[in-house]
Amino acid sequence: MSGQGAGGGMKIRLKVVAGSGAGQAAGSGGGEGSRRRRRQEEDDEDYHPGAEGDPDVVIISDEEAEEGEEDEAYVAGEDDEEDDDFEVYDSEEKEEAAAGGAPGSKAGGSRPARKPTRGRGAPGSKAGQRVVLDAPARGARKARAAGGRGRGGQRKKAAAAPAASRRRPRPAELAEDADLEEEFVSDEDYEGEEGGGTYRLGAADEEYRDFTSLRLKPDHFNRRAGAGLGGGGDRGGPLWVCPDCRVFLETFSPVYKQAYDFLIAIAEPVSRPEFIHEYQLTPHSLYAAVSIGLEMGTIVGVLGRLSKNVLPREIREFIQGCTQNYGKVKLVLQHNRFFVESPHPEVLRALLADPVIRDAAKLPSKAAAGGAAVAAGAAGAGEAEFRVGAARRDRAVADLAQMEEIDLAAAEDAEDEEAQRQAAGGQGAQAAAAGEQAPHRPSYLLDAVEDPDRELHSFEVEAAKHRPYQEKSLSKMFGNGRARSGIIVLPCGAGKSLVGVSAAARIKKGCLCLCTNGVSVDQWKYQFEMWTNVPKDQVCRFTSQTREWFEGPTGVCITTYTMVAFTGRRSTEGERIMSQIMSREWGLLLLDEVHVVPAAMFRKVLGIVKAHCKLGLTATLVREDSLIGDLNFLIGPKLYEANWLDLTRGGHIASVQCAEKKARAGRAGAGEEFDAFFYTLVTLDTQEVYFSAKRQQFLIDQGYSYKVIPHLLEAAGAEGPDGGGLLLSSHEEQLDVLAAILAVTDADLAEEETDDKDDIANLGKKSATRRVVGDMAALSGAAGMRYMEYSTGAGGGQGGRARPPGGGKLAKMAKKYG
Numbered sequence: 001m002s003g004q005g006a007g008g009g010m011k012i013r014l015k016v017v018a019g020s021g022a023g024q025a026a027g028s029g030g031g032e033g034s035r036r037r038r039r040q041e042e043d044d045e046d047y048h049p050g051a052e053g054d055p056d057v058v059i060i061s062d063e064e065a066e067e068g069e070e071d072e073a074y075v076a077g078e079d080d081e082e083d084d085d086f087e088v089y090d091s092e093e094k095e096e097a098a099a100g101g102a103p104g105s106k107a108g109g110s111r112p113a114r115k116p117t118r119g120r121g122a123p124g125s126k127a128g129q130r131v132v133l134d135a136p137a138r139g140a141r142k143a144r145a146a147g148g149r150g151r152g153g154q155r156k157k158a159a160a161a162p163a164a165s166r167r168r169p170r171p172a173e174l175a176e177d178a179d180l181e182e183e184f185v186s187d188e189d190y191e192g193e194e195g196g197g198t199y200r201l202g203a204a205d206e207e208y209r210d211f212t213s214l215r216l217k218p219d220h221f222n223r224r225a226g227a228g229l230g231g232g233g234d235r236g237g238p239l240w241v242c243p244d245c246r247v248f249l250e251t252f253s254p255v256y257k258q259a260y261d262f263l264i265a266i267a268e269p270v271s272r273p274e275f276i277h278e279y280q281l282t283p284h285s286l287y288a289a290v291s292i293g294l295e296m297g298t299i300v301g302v303l304g305r306l307s308k309n310v311l312p313r314e315i316r317e318f319i320q321g322c323t324q325n326y327g328k329v330k331l332v333l334q335h336n337r338f339f340v341e342s343p344h345p346e347v348l349r350a351l352l353a354d355p356v357i358r359d360a361a362k363l364p365s366k367a368a369a370g371g372a373a374v375a376a377g378a379a380g381a382g383e384a385e386f387r388v389g390a391a392r393r394d395r396a397v398a399d400l401a402q403m404e405e406i407d408l409a410a411a412e413d414a415e416d417e418e419a420q421r422q423a424a425g426g427q428g429a430q431a432a433a434a435g436e437q438a439p440h441r442p443s444y445l446l447d448a449v450e451d452p453d454r455e456l457h458s459f460e461v462e463a464a465k466h467r468p469y470q471e472k473s474l475s476k477m478f479g480n481g482r483a484r485s486g487i488i489v490l491p492c493g494a495g496k497s498l499v500g501v502s503a504a505a506r507i508k509k510g511c512l513c514l515c516t517n518g519v520s521v522d523q524w525k526y527q528f529e530m531w532t533n534v535p536k537d538q539v540c541r542f543t544s545q546t547r548e549w550f551e552g553p554t555g556v557c558i559t560t561y562t563m564v565a566f567t568g569r570r571s572t573e574g575e576r577i578m579s580q581i582m583s584r585e586w587g588l589l590l591l592d593e594v595h596v597v598p599a600a601m602f603r604k605v606l607g608i609v610k611a612h613c614k615l616g617l618t619a620t621l622v623r624e625d626s627l628i629g630d631l632n633f634l635i636g637p638k639l640y641e642a643n644w645l646d647l648t649r650g651g652h653i654a655s656v657q658c659a660e661k662k663a664r665a666g667r668a669g670a671g672e673e674f675d676a677f678f679y680t681l682v683t684l685d686t687q688e689v690y691f692s693a694k695r696q697q698f699l700i701d702q703g704y705s706y707k708v709i710p711h712l713l714e715a716a717g718a719e720g721p722d723g724g725g726l727l728l729s730s731h732e733e734q735l736d737v738l739a740a741i742l743a744v745t746d747a748d749l750a751e752e753e754t755d756d757k758d759d760i761a762n763l764g765k766k767s768a769t770r771r772v773v774g775d776m777a778a779l780s781g782a783a784g785m786r787y788m789e790y791s792t793g794a795g796g797g798q799g800g801r802a803r804p805p806g807g808g809k810l811a812k813m814a815k816k817y818g
């Protein structure tokens with residue numbers, strides 16, 4: 001069992017099921033999603049975004065490609081199997097891939113592949129599962145590995161990096177070959193291996209990328225931007241698909257929109273500036289893809305079709321490895337208990353062989369007769385057995401066809417000790433063992449009608465026409481008559497609230513909405529009332545200030561993370577409401593601002609609340625605590641992510657202007673109509689400079705440009721506050737303020753009274769306090785709150801709406817509507 005996720009409690013990871021790479025990477029957080037990788041880059045002192053750190057994509061011409069082939073004449077059959085670092089496919093093979101053919105199974109035996117320049121792979125295995133290093137390097141690496149350290153102890157397997165990229169071989173990390181285990185090499189081990197070649201390996205190796213050995217498709221010339229996807233539908237591919245799982249997208253392609261929609265469904269965006277986007281295929285992103293209904297063959301087929309270069313073999317294998325385990329195990333919530341179900345006895349056996357799961361599961365002491373016995377691998381005779389009744393299995397198989405919305409990702413959320421004991425199949429096993437009809441309702445939406453516990457609400461969205469990206473988000477969440485758990489990423493002001501409200505309306509069972517503070521609670525209530533016909537008494541708020549409960553059997557409860565996670569003494573009314581919250585099976589758990597909620601709090605809350613479906617909403621999946629990967633398990637995969645620039649161009653959100661003012665002290669400016677201005681004041685010679693570099697990288701990746709205003713006084717064009725210039729304009733005054741700020745202690749801060757006890761920003765303080773003047777990290781945006789603090793939703797709106805209650809958003813709307 002992987003179980004490396006932060007925090008205690010049981011974890012169920014895909015890896016357990018079949019030891020696939022998907023689970024491995026996911027379990028350890030070692031999928032090394034793009035964000036984490038970027039952080040590592042950022043942490044590297046030598047990394048200078050926008051300078052030499054930019055990806056160096058080398059595109060070779062036809063002639064060069066041919067030259068290359070002549071230089072290294074490929075002799076079919078000679079060392080075909082032993083020498084390939086990565087294989088290339090012709091269009092026939094591409095078709096085969098599209099049809100879901102096994103990687104490496106070569107039709108017809110002839111393969112116009114080009115012999116790679118470096119690296120070795122797949123001895124004796126056409127499927128290419130085993131990828132080994134060339135002998136001298138392997139020896140050297142092994143030797144070094146003995147004393148080497150891994151990247152956070154997570155990367156266990158070394159494999160041949162594709163010669164083209166010579167960097168972390170993500171696809172091969174998923175190789176299932178146990179022999180590779182011993183070839184553990186850390187990034188340090190890679191360092192210098194190339195002996196002064198073009199590559200600098202190790203943490204900074206990503207600065208140098210050479211993709212010259214990517215093989216262009218024979219008709220690649222027709223695939224240049226502008227050639228269009230005409231005729232056979234196979235032209236004009238806007239993608240470059242690299243063997244290291246990077247995908248580059250040309251935004252000026254005529255099929256950009258289609259390619260973008262596809263890529264965002266299968267890959268993580270790394271960087272999306274104006275002309276070339278970079279994406280990364282990761283286990284998480286591919287898991288998300290299959291969870292929204294894309295099949296392995298489709299993913300490979302479409303990727304190949306959109307690509308200018310022949311799809312590297314690693315990519316096919318990687319995609320296969322990451323997608324094959326989807327749907328094998330389901331976590332089903334019923335009668336406030338979780339049941340682990342699988343139609344595959346071997347999967348259950350693997351799960352039960354894991355000591356953590358076994359410990360957590362409630363198992364019958366003796367297996368009952370009938371059905372397929374699934375003995376826990378580690379269990380001896382006389383120990384508990386887990387039995388799966390035949391009828392139950394058949395039913396599960398049938399149900400699997402529909403695919404359950406609560407799947408392995410959902411399994412991760414049951415962190416609460418007690419819930420876990422019920423979750424790991426114990427109750428289900430007991431019921432099955434006792435010959436009872438196993439409880440199982442796979443498709444929540446379809447089965448809601450039959451649900452004996454159903455308490456359906458009947459409100460509907462009636463005041464809105466969804467914008468295209470909102471519709472897209474919702475269609476990713478709802479499909480085939482079921483609801484999927486996951487995260488929707490939409491920029492500030494793009495209308496996440498409407499998406500959340502619509503999801504709650506579609507899931508006709510109670511909705512628990514969790515917000516980061518009390519003001520947000522008021523705003524969500526307002527949003528529910530504004531967009532839907534929900535009766536007022538069916539939307540209730542539960543905060544430190546307001547304790548309401550809905551009339552009737554069900555409704556919408558809006559509260560805060562802190563209220564639910566609170567462990568101290570509550571008022572009688574508070575206790576009563578909390579017990580209502582805890583005893584219910586919610587249809588939807590709506591999680592606002594998921595990127596700022598500390599992971600520990602998520603686990604706590606998700607252990608307390610039971611819901612059929614979870615929807616996380618955020619403007620950015622960037623977290624300061626590097627635990628973004630955990631959200632995949634705590635909530636679910638990312639279902640949709642909109643591109644800021646596209647929405648801006650579409651007039652859905654304001655055009656954003658970012659400016660960073662460098663000063664020793666100063667004040668921020670104001671915006672103009674239809675433009676949202678983001679000003680950050682960075683005090684020189686402080687930690688803020690470091691954090692501002694991070695923010696700059698974020699902005700670049702999101703496709704924004706920003707301005708650095710180094711001399712505030714000159715920029716202000718005036719001398720003092722009366723003249724419209726700066727406060728604290730003299731150097732002495734600035735030093736005084738800086739000294740005062742630096743002198744502030746936690747004790748000083750504790751004296752400040754809070755006005756929102758529900759605010760998640762107050763976490764960790766003994767008394768509920770708010771930082772009015774905080775430490776430098778908090779001031780510079782390192783306190784876990786997002787960088788973009790406000791925006792306006794320009795265009796496409798329904799102007800003249802009533803203003804909502806509340807502060808932050810109120811100000812935003814007030815700004816928008818004048």
Ligand SMILES: Nc1ncnc2c1ncn2[C@@H]1O[C@H](COP(=O)(O)OP(=O)(O)OP(=O)(O)O)[C@@H](O)[C@H]1O
Nearest residue numbers: 465466467492493494495496497498793796797798
């Ligand atoms: N489909 C729509 N039609 C009309 N107006 C819309 C639509 N979707 C959103 N809006 C409006 O756009 C504005 C921004 O929406 P909302 O506050 O939900 O954005 P948000 O993504 O939650 O922003 P933030 O991340 O800042 O909280 C609101 O005024 C909302 O009423």
